[in-house]
Amino acid sequence: MFIRVADEAKFNEIVEIPVDGGAEGSVSLSTLAAQFQGVSALKYRNSETSVWRGVRVVDGKLYHPDGTWDPNTVYVTVYSKPVSSDIKRKVVGEQQDETIIPSIGHNTTQQLDYEQETNNIHNEVESDPNRRCVDLIVLGISYRSLEADVKKCFEAFGELIFCEIKRDANGQSRGFGFIRFKNYESQLAVINKRHFIDGRHVDVKIPDSKTNLQEPECARKIFVARLPDNITPDDLRQYFSKYGAIKDVYIPKPARSFAFVTFHDSNVVRTLFGTHIINGSSVTVGPAEPKNKTSAIGDYPSSTFKRAKPDHTSLRTLTSYGISSTHPSYHQQYGQSPNTDMMHAYFQQYRASTAGSSKGPFSNAQQSYWSGAHDEAAAMWQQQQHYR
């Protein structure tokens, strides 16, 4: 028998992979790797919980955890490293000839997408997985709209390599569809914005199928502190969208000098911790966490989040925070992954200058170092240096 396997980023391109020994047998990792370079395992959606489930990997063979392979399931490749083919395939070449996506008929559309993917020798591709284009869902399409209408709307933002309206068995539009851009900039430009097609507003989002339901919402959310009143949600959206697709911006009403910004990709978040200048104002970005820990998993409004508590998450924040520049010797001494004790030991040296002052900024190391006011800690340190 064969199972159906696809790369998550190229779901249209399904490859049948043989199973040795029937439905209860095993899949050879090397056979799989012949089709998917760099693959290390497979996963699939548990239909009951809609959570990803991994297959067992033993001695170069993949075994189904439920004992039997399902020929109808689409198994998805898992890579231990960035896909090497992503890096070496696609070279900048002559301008790719204008590929016209057929306006009607998703069969032809998919075929074209497939060809585009497999012949992707001239196309440039993003090697950074965080900047990879994915199919985007377009909600609210008029039942009368055709692929051509959708395509025309979004081509204004860049070249599309995929455009499809979902239809029922009778060919009747289901009112939504999927698009995929060639360039990530185009994806950033359209995502979570309102567009108009045939007199209806449509919304473009990352589809649920691309969202990791196991990942806490706070992993995609930042806490923006010291936010001036005159900075609007649009300002934040504009500023932070250059780092990644934004899912949501939340500023409490009335303004309380902070905001939450939620991204689609959690990988963006950890790159942002620190100070940012927005509209001439210095703001501080740190991690967020849910007010109620039990609601960590799932999709919750930012109003149910707060600035992360002093814990090891904040500690990581502090280190990735510019401490390496503020405290150049820190990394020399301790490297990249300090624990609490190491942090304590390091900052101990600065206690000397506040000796005698029990209220000095570092007199209570534990509280001062990762009290959440990371930038203030850095400022204190600079003060300290001034007195030395």
Added chain:
DNA sequence: GTTGAGCGTT
């Protein structure tokens, strides 16, 4: 249906 919240892949 003259419809209008959602979430796809042979």
